[in-house]
Amino acid sequence: MLNKEDISDHFQKLQDDICRALEEADGGSTFYEDKWTRDAGGGGRSRVLSNGNVIEKGGVNFSAVYGPTPEKILNALQLPHSDFFATGVSIVLHPFNPWVPIIHMNVRYFEMSEGTWWFGGGIDLTPHYIDVEQASWFHQKLLEVCEKYDKAFYPEFKKWADDYFYLRHRRETRGVGGIFFDRLNDKSTAHSKSDLFDFVMEVGKSFAVIYTALMQLNRDKPFDDQHKKWQNLRRGRYVEFNLVWDKGTKFGLDTDGRTESILMSMPPLAGWIYDHQPKKDSDEAKTSSLLKKDINWLEIKL
Amino acid sequence: MLNKEDISDHFQKLQDDICRALEEADGGSTFYEDKWTRDAGGGGRSRVLSNGNVIEKGGVNFSAVYGPTPEKILNALQLPHSDFFATGVSIVLHPFNPWVPIIHMNVRYFEMSEGTWWFGGGIDLTPHYIDVEQASWFHQKLLEVCEKYDKAFYPEFKKWADDYFYLRHRRETRGVGGIFFDRLNDKSTAHSKSDLFDFVMEVGKSFAVIYTALMQLNRDKPFDDQHKKWQNLRRGRYVEFNLVWDKGTKFGLDTDGRTESILMSMPPLAGWIYDHQPKKDSDEAKTSSLLKKDINWLEIKL
Numbered sequence: 001m002l003n004k005e006d007i008s009d010h011f012q013k014l015q016d017d018i019c020r021a022l023e024e025a026d027g028g029s030t031f032y033e034d035k036w037t038r039d040a041g042g043g044g045r046s047r048v049l050s051n052g053n054v055i056e057k058g059g060v061n062f063s064a065v066y067g068p069t070p071e072k073i074l075n076a077l078q079l080p081h082s083d084f085f086a087t088g089v090s091i092v093l094h095p096f097n098p099w100v101p102i103i104h105m106n107v108r109y110f111e112m113s114e115g116t117w118w119f120g121g122g123i124d125l126t127p128h129y130i131d132v133e134q135a136s137w138f139h140q141k142l143l144e145v146c147e148k149y150d151k152a153f154y155p156e157f158k159k160w161a162d163d164y165f166y167l168r169h170r171r172e173t174r175g176v177g178g179i180f181f182d183r184l185n186d187k188s189t190a191h192s193k194s195d196l197f198d199f200v201m202e203v204g205k206s207f208a209v210i211y212t213a214l215m216q217l218n219r220d221k222p223f224d225d226q227h228k229k230w231q232n233l234r235r236g237r238y239v240e241f242n243l244v245w246d247k248g249t250k251f252g253l254d255t256d257g258r259t260e261s262i263l264m265s266m267p268p269l270a271g272w273i274y275d276h277q278p279k280k281d282s283d284e285a286k287t288s289s290l291l292k293k294d295i296n297w298l299e300i301k302l
Numbered sequence: 303m304l305n306k307e308d309i310s311d312h313f314q315k316l317q318d319d320i321c322r323a324l325e326e327a328d329g330g331s332t333f334y335e336d337k338w339t340r341d342a343g344g345g346g347r348s349r350v351l352s353n354g355n356v357i358e359k360g361g362v363n364f365s366a367v368y369g370p371t372p373e374k375i376l377n378a379l380q381l382p383h384s385d386f387f388a389t390g391v392s393i394v395l396h397p398f399n400p401w402v403p404i405i406h407m408n409v410r411y412f413e414m415s416e417g418t419w420w421f422g423g424g425i426d427l428t429p430h431y432i433d434v435e436q437a438s439w440f441h442q443k444l445l446e447v448c449e450k451y452d453k454a455f456y457p458e459f460k461k462w463a464d465d466y467f468y469l470r471h472r473r474e475t476r477g478v479g480g481i482f483f484d485r486l487n488d489k490s491t492a493h494s495k496s497d498l499f500d501f502v503m504e505v506g507k508s509f510a511v512i513y514t515a516l517m518q519l520n521r522d523k524p525f526d527d528q529h530k531k532w533q534n535l536r537r538g539r540y541v542e543f544n545l546v547w548d549k550g551t552k553f554g555l556d557t558d559g560r561t562e563s564i565l566m567s568m569p570p571l572a573g574w575i576y577d578h579q580p581k582k583d584s585d586e587a588k589t590s591s592l593l594k595k596d597i598n599w600l601e602i603k604l
Contacts (some may be wrong), residue, residue: 012539034576035597049575057574057576082448138550169555169558169561169564170561236568239545239572240545243541244545244555250546253470253471253546256471259471259472260576263542263574264576266538266574268539268573268575269572270572270573271360271570271571271572272565274336274352274562274566275336
């Protein structure tokens with residue numbers, strides 16, 4: 001029977017494997033590790049890569065924390081007092097070259113002493129410039145991971161990502177989406193704990209394969225100051241999403257979480273220009289026009 | 303009797319006067335005006351100055367909006383359905399030279415058709431590098447404005463600013479504070495509507511005097527890449543405050559306000575470095591050590 005320590009061990013190993021793959025693909029820098037402990041129980045290993053050949057600022061965070069369940073969760077779930085255990089791997093990578101997309105991945109497991117448990121996670125892509133072919137390929141890869149476990153997963157989790165990674169105040173999506181899922185257990189799905197764990201690990205393992213391919217494809221594309229300026233604006237939107245809408249970030253900051261780990265997702269640099277409008281028919285305008293929900297990336301015309 | 307149109311007219315003129323004073327002091331650029339209307343009633347004049355000699359990005363916003371009171375306000379105040387009228391001037395200036403402080407000013411008036419009304423506002427200063435003497439002078443100026451109306455205002459509104467402009471997740475203040483006040487009316491204070499209006503206008507008029515002096519004092523100080531890097535980090539904290547904690551921003555984005563006007567406060571560029579710690583005894587470390595509540599800036603030893 002799969003217990004929380006097993007899950008946490010696998011997540012820790014996943015962090016190791018991903019860091020190794022990213023260091024190899026980047027070739028210019030290595031991860032710096034910051035181990036931390038949490039007063040109320042548990043801790044983590046924050047790993048940061050800065051000023052690599054491709055990655056300008058990237059965080060690959062592992063944590064396993066436990067203790068009395070925060071009031072906010074108990075209230076939200078209408079549960080009596082109990083202890084919780086939460087473990088996960090969370091990644092955001094900001095590349096230097098604007099043609100390389102920003103990526104985010106997260107896998108997580110949560111359980112409470114009274115018996116509730118679930119898995120959550122996902123991968124989503126935020127290109128500064130949307131390449132339709134690459135976005136389509138990205139979704140194809142996620143479809144393949146999902147279909148090994150359940151035909152219903154991809155369409156459901158793709159829609160979930162569209163809805164979750166949405167900047168309501170901008171009426172635009174954060175990027176081209178991907179998959180997002182939460183509260184997966186034997187009640188919310190037709191799958192056992194062990195099957196769901198396998199699915200989540202498969203998502204985690206697909207991350208490095210997918211992203212190193214995207215790094216490789218785009219890392220040597222030329223760019224100029226105008227591309228960097230646009231990248232800063234897109235990073236500004238990334239900041240807006242994370243600080244205004246992201247439930248994980250809000251919850252972390254509200255419940256006195258470890259600020260530096262929570263805000264590892266922030267870009268090295270971000271910019272804002274009042275009411276910026278991309279030029280008609282530019283690459284920037286094309287990208288803006290594709291920041292919408294419900295695009296079927298699998299069948300979009302190239 | 304002072305009515306809402308009078309107040310709004312005076313605020314509009316205040317915007318004009320401030321823009322003129324800032325253009326003159328800057329000397330390198332002028333404000334671009336963007337007039338907008340609100341579907342549900344009213345509108346505003348957003349004014350933006352970019353790439354001046356001193357101001358890198360600044361917004362001076364006037365608005366006067368009305369219509370059915372948003373549900374969120376009615377719920378918060380436990381009031382029945384009614385119409386509202388809100389007018390104000392709101393300013394954030396981001397200078398290019400890191401030795402010139404960021405400043406924020408706001409004056410506002412709110413009333414509802416059932417009779418409730420109040421004034422709010424304030425001025426607060428966010429130096430990238432805290433100059434104790436200048437911070438002290440800044441507070442002295444605010445004290446003088448307050449004391450013309452009420453001896454109790456400065457201590458009360460100074461504490462209010464300390465508590466309001468606070469980044470709980472960083473355990474630091476946004477800058478050296480200033481004054482902040484809200485819901486001032488004939489019930490919450492011993493003053494008439496006309497007196498409170500005079501006080502608020504005095505705050506508004508003091509803004510250009512104070513800030514142009516600070517521009518003048520610091521605009522020609524030399525700086526290098528390290529100072530700019532630190533400025534970006536401090537601007538990052540400014541972004542965090544505005545998007546995570548500022549009630550006005552949250553409310554605006556939540557209630558489908560005009561995004562570009564709400565986010566005029568964003569800096570042109572901002573940066574994040576994982577777990578950045580200033581060097582011991584550096585100017586940066588000194589600034590960090592002063593980002594605390596309850597400093598008596600009027601009597602701090604220079």
